[in-house]
Structures are given as C-alpha cells and as structure tokens.
Amino acid sequence: MTSIELRxxxxxxxxxxxxxxxxxxxxxxxxxxxxxNDKNRLCGTLDAGVxxxxxxxxxxxxxxxxxLNEVNRQVRNLIAANVSARLNALTGSPQLYRAGPRYGYAGGRA
Incomplete structure (x- = not known):
C-alpha cells in the first residue's frame, strides 16, 4: 500500500x-x-501494510x-453497563457485570 492509499x-x-x-x-x-462492518473492512485494507x-x-x-476508537469502546462499555443495571433492576437479580472505577475518567482523556 502506498502512502497515498494509507492516507x-x-x-x-x-x-x-x-x-x-x-x-x-x-x-x-x-x-x-x-x-x-466498515471498520472491519478498513482494518482489512490497513492490514496490507505500507x-x-x-x-x-x-x-x-x-x-x-x-x-477515537478507545473513546468509542468506553462509550460502548458504559452503555452495556447501563443496560445491564436496568435489566437487573427490572428482574431483581444480582448484577453480573460491573463497570469498574476506571470508566470514571473516560471523559477526561478525550
């Protein structure tokens, strides 16, 4: 892959x-x-090397x-933790998934 294609x-x-x-x-x-799907396709393109x-x-x-990918990953994890907490509250079951304190600083790094 040329520099222009990589760019x-x-x-x-x-x-x-x-x-x-x-x-x-x-x-x-x-x-x-x-x-x-688009990210996966582009990763395949980038795997070709330079x-x-x-x-x-x-x-x-x-x-x-x-x-950007790291921020998006943290947002996905926060959404998953929120959904899990809401489902657990509705069913009255114990929380199986916990977002640790490391997600507290996600906004400060961006």
Missing part, C-alpha cells in the same frame, strides 16, 4: 469512527452495526484513530 484509508477510518460515535450517542443499532516509511500526517491520523 485515504485512514481518512475513511476517522470518518467511520465519527459515524460510530454519532450512532452510539443516538443508540442507532443499524448505524452501529454498519460502522462495525511500502516504506509512514509520514507525519499518517502518524497523526493513526494516533487520532486510536484515540
């Missing part, structure tokens, strides 16, 4: 991660699944994609 794939990944964030915020399941060195622009986009 384009990273731009697409950043756009998909932003779409995923919006889908998570709106709890839009179809959009969340679509974003997951011919030569990665330039600074690509490094910046890689870093931004990693941060």
């Amino acid at each position: 384009e794939a990273l731009r697409q990944m950043l756009a998909v991660l932003e779409e995923e964030r919006q889908a998570l915020a709106g709890l839009d399941l179809d959009a969340i699944v679509g974003a997951a 011919d030569g060195e990665i330039d600074e622009e690509c490094r910046g986009m890689l870093d931004a994609a990693k941060r």
Whole structure:
C-alpha cells in the first residue's frame, strides 16, 4: 500500500469512527452495526501494510484513530453497563457485570 492509499484509508477510518460515535450517542443499532462492518473492512485494507516509511500526517491520523476508537469502546462499555443495571433492576437479580472505577475518567482523556 502506498502512502497515498494509507492516507485515504485512514481518512475513511476517522470518518467511520465519527459515524460510530454519532450512532452510539443516538443508540442507532443499524448505524452501529454498519460502522462495525466498515471498520472491519478498513482494518482489512490497513492490514496490507505500507511500502516504506509512514509520514507525519499518517502518524497523526493513526494516533487520532486510536484515540477515537478507545473513546468509542468506553462509550460502548458504559452503555452495556447501563443496560445491564436496568435489566437487573427490572428482574431483581444480582448484577453480573460491573463497570469498574476506571470508566470514571473516560471523559477526561478525550
């Protein structure tokens, strides 16, 4: 993969991660699944590797994609913990899944 192809794939990944964030915020399941499929496809493209060195622009986009993906992962986990707590409250059963204190600082890192 050339540097130009890598740059384009990273731009697409950043756009998909932003779409995923919006889908998570709106709890839009179809959009969340679509974003997951797009991320998987783009990961396959990125797995092809790069011919030569990665330039600074690509490094910046890689870093931004990693941060966005981490924030989205934390949001998914918080949503799952919230759903679990609500289901447990409705059924009166003990909580099987607990989001630990590490999720308390998710907003501070972004």
